Amino acid sequence: MNFQQLDEMEIATNVSKISQFVTNFRENNLLIGDRLRDSSKLVLAQNDFPTTRHESWKYTRLTKLSQLSLTTTEKINSPVSVPLKSPHVISIVNGNIVDVPSIPGVNVFRLSECSEKQLELVGKHISIENDVFQALNTLYLKDGLIIEIQENQQINDAIQLIFETQESSIFCPIRIIIVGKKSSKAHFFQHFSGKGTGLTLPVFEYFLEQNAHLKVDKIQMENDESFHIATDQVHQERDSYFKINTITLSGKLVRNNLNILVDGENCETNLNGSFLLHDGQLVDNHTIVDHLKPNCNSNELYKGVLNGKSIGVFNGKVFVRPDAQKINAFQSNANVLLSEDASMNSKPELEIYADDVKCSHGSTTGQMDEEAIFYLRTRGISDKSARALMTQAFIGDVLNQIDSEEVRSYIESKLIEIHGWTI
Amino acid sequence: MIKINNLHASIDGKEILKGLNLEVKAGEVHAIMGPNGAGKSTLSSVLAGREEYEVTEGSVDFEGIDLLELSTEDRAREGLFLAFQYPIEIPGVSNVNFLRTALNEIREYKGLDPISAKDFMAMVREKSALVELDSKLASRAVNEGFSGGEKKRNEIFQMAMLEPKLAILDETDSGLDIDALRIVANGVNQLKSPANATIIITHYQRLLDYIIPDFVHVLFDGRIVKTGTKELALELEEKGYDWIKDEFSTVG
Numbered sequence: 267m268n269f270q271q272l273d274e275m276e277i278a279t280n281v282s283k284i285s286q287f288v289t290n291f292r293e294n295n296l297l298i299g300d301r302l303r304d305s306s307k308l309v310l311a312q313n314d315f316p317t318t319r320h321e322s323w324k325y326t327r328l329t330k331l332s333q334l335s336l337t338t339t340e341k342i343n344s345p346v347s348v349p350l351k352s353p354h355v356i357s358i359v360n361g362n363i364v365d366v367p368s369i370p371g372v373n374v375f376r377l378s379e380c381s382e383k384q385l386e387l388v389g390k391h392i393s394i395e396n397d398v399f400q401a402l403n404t405l406y407l408k409d410g411l412i413i414e415i416q417e418n419q420q421i422n423d424a425i426q427l428i429f430e431t432q433e434s435s436i437f438c439p440i441r442i443i444i445v446g447k448k449s450s451k452a453h454f455f456q457h458f459s460g461k462g463t464g465l466t467l468p469v470f471e472y473f474l475e476q477n478a479h480l481k482v483d484k485i486q487m488e489n490d491e492s493f494h495i496a497t498d499q500v501h502q503e504r505d506s507y508f509k510i511n512t513i514t515l516s517g518k519l520v521r522n523n524l525n526i527l528v529d530g531e532n533c534e535t536n537l538n539g540s541f542l543l544h545d546g547q548l549v550d551n552h553t554i555v556d557h558l559k560p561n562c563n564s565n566e567l568y569k570g571v572l573n574g575k576s577i578g579v580f581n582g583k584v585f586v587r588p589d590a591q592k593i594n595a596f597q598s599n600a601n602v603l604l605s606e607d608a609s610m611n612s613k614p615e616l617e618i619y620a621d622d623v624k625c626s627h628g629s630t631t632g633q634m635d636e637e638a639i640f641y642l643r644t645r646g647i648s649d650k651s652a653r654a655l656m657t658q659a660f661i662g663d664v665l666n667q668i669d670s671e672e673v674r675s676y677i678e679s680k681l682i683e684i685h686g687w688t689i
Numbered sequence: 690m691i692k693i694n695n696l697h698a699s700i701d702g703k704e705i706l707k708g709l710n711l712e713v714k715a716g717e718v719h720a721i722m723g724p725n726g727a728g729k730s731t732l733s734s735v736l737a738g739r740e741e742y743e744v745t746e747g748s749v750d751f752e753g754i755d756l757l758e759l760s761t762e763d764r765a766r767e768g769l770f771l772a773f774q775y776p777i778e779i780p781g782v783s784n785v786n787f788l789r790t791a792l793n794e795i796r797e798y799k800g801l802d803p804i805s806a807k808d809f810m811a812m813v814r815e816k817s818a819l820v821e822l823d824s825k826l827a828s829r830a831v832n833e834g835f836s837g838g839e840k841k842r843n844e845i846f847q848m849a850m851l852e853p854k855l856a857i858l859d860e861t862d863s864g865l866d867i868d869a870l871r872i873v874a875n876g877v878n879q880l881k882s883p884a885n886a887t888i889i890i891t892h893y894q895r896l897l898d899y900i901i902p903d904f905v906h907v908l909f910d911g912r913i914v915k916t917g918t919k920e921l922a923l924e925l926e927e928k929g930y931d932w933i934k935d936e937f938s939t940v941g
């Protein structure tokens with residue numbers, strides 16, 4: 267059977283996968299406004315799960331996901347384990363917000379307690395059109411948060427957002443809106459873990475006001491059966507700084523949509539990612555950096571290591587709009603295939619409509635340098651540790667972009683735990 | 690220490706070593722000279738266990754062990770060291786991190802506890818001083834951005850750290866100026882002991898002014914065709930290899 271036939275079968279049996287999928291979910295009554303609610307419903311009525319015929323899902327097959335029978339739960343089984351020392355912990359268990367701490371310099375609101383006016387931020391820069399996952403999130407998310415860093419406030423300790431799935435077969439949509447007020451500074455640590463099959467569907471919306479400074483470290487380490495479809499939508503105003511490091515250590519299928527609108531002059535944007543895949547995993551990073559205004563810098567570095575029968579996808583778009591002169595935009599994606607069964611689909615895309623810009627992109631996918639492995643082995647290092655050293659060195663470029671020493675060593679410890687590295 | 694007997698090895702079906710014999714005893718320094726393409730690097734690669742080479746005949750006894758049965762890493766753990774003719778650059782892997790891993794895996798093989806961080810760093814300082822390797826280079830990525838001379842000194846630094854029984858230096862002197870040559874030779878001499886041995890593969894007699902060999906061998910067309918003392922090296926330097934070629938070329 268070829269792929270074409272497979273796709274047609276998918277279409278034939280697809281008729282109402284979405285409506286089946288949502289049977290056990292209850293629509294929320296958040297004050298998100300009729301327009302957003304109605305358009306979400308319309309999207310779900312008129313669309314089904316995307317197939318590989320959709321350009322942006324070309325390599326990411328959702329058949330298994332669409333066949334899941336999921337429920338939602340109010341249950342919070344046990345307290346979460348907290349990776350970092352910082353006291354600022356927001357835990358979200360099975361999609362339920364456990365508690366909302368008070369953090370000096372920060373306002374935190376539950377979406378369920380927000381006015382319609384406050385909720386105007388929901389989906390502000392996201393196009394919901396034909397996007398079933400945005401629609402699913404919007405209609406079925408039980409609650410979410412607006413986290414507002416107050417003007418001129420610098421929050422030194424990381425704000426930890428700890429997402430844990432403690433039950434199998436559950437659907438966890440969540441929405442976190444982060445507002446960096448003028449000249450504020452904060453570091454967010456997102457951590458996803460959990461057990462069992464299920465779908466985690468988080469949407470993050472970041473609003474960086476003038477001169478705001480936000481760093482985000484996103485650690486995805488659910489499990490070999492879990493599905494995770496994340497959206498991080500960023501809006502930057504002038505003089506702002508945004509950096510996100512996305513580290514994917516586990517998951518059956520992980521899709522990250524990272525969209526950054528650089529909508530002010532003199533902004534800096536850094537997006538780095540690393541993924542380590544073993545047999546049976548798929549990680550798909552779709553990123554968009556959209557330069558709307560002049561005099562900005564963006565840097566993107568994604569590195570992947572693929573083992574066993576795993577699939578990696580990288581699609582990185584950079585737009586430089588006509589008025590956005592003097593842009594420096596760099597993008598690079600490099601991958602190492604550790605097995606013959608692994609495959610990587612990498613597509614960097616630059617669309618430049620301004621003439622005075624410096625942009626570059628590059629994509630490489632290769633094997634491990636066997637000469638280097640031999641060299642290390644002649645020094646008494648086993649084949650396995652030689653490969654581990656080389657892999658760590660390879661993704662080291664990305665890990666070194668993480669400014670927090672604590673986060674870095676946490677990730678290194680997880681690498682040993684999950685990928686059995688001996689270093 | 691090592692006894693190579695009638696060694697035949699080929700790559701891609703082409704025979705390169707054609708019945709090579711060599712014995713090196715503890716405490717000795719042997720020099721191997723020979724024209725380009727004679728098979729000198731092939732010999733060191735085969736001894737180190739490079740998998741592309743197929744040994745078709747012969748044996749190698751290393752301290753009573755059948756060397757050819759061991760994996761590359763176990764050969765190193767048994768005390769064999771190869772200084773590469775062309776050291777490999779390994780971006781992102783720091784010299785010290787990799788040497789600590791190597792030392793500890795060798796120690797584990799011997800049933801010893803890992804070396805403490807303090808002892809390790811003291812050792813790095815001592816051994817890098819021995820080859821006048823800037824301690825900054827010791828913590829940089831392996832050979833990345835090193836000059837030719839620095840790469841060669843880094844090989845000797847690694848040798849000093851790992852304290853092998855038998856070191857094979859494959860043209861470590863090629864491309865070195867006199868100062869670098871002196872440093873490398875000095876390092877090798879200081880590490881010499883009655884318990885270990887060195888095989889120096891070289892093109893140039895001048896290295897042998899600094900490291901006095903007990904024996905000089907000529908490797909030609911996959912075999913050791915002549916053995917002598919350091920005077921043989923002088924003779925080769927003077928007369929080149931043509932007379933060897935004339936004398937030993939296999940017809941056809």
Ligand SMILES: Nc1ncnc2c1ncn2[C@@H]1O[C@H](COP(=O)(O)OP(=O)(O)O)[C@@H](O)[C@H]1O
Pocket residue numbers: 700701703705723724725726727728729730731732
């Ligand atoms: N991968 C290879 N395939 C075929 N022939 C090779 C390969 N590598 C080396 N050789 C040949 O083996 C011979 C010996 O090479 P080498 O051992 O490097 O010589 P030396 O170090 O003495 O200069 C040369 O003729 C070289 O061309």
Ligand SMILES: [Mg+2]
Pocket residue numbers: 729730731774860
């Ligand atoms: Mg050679």
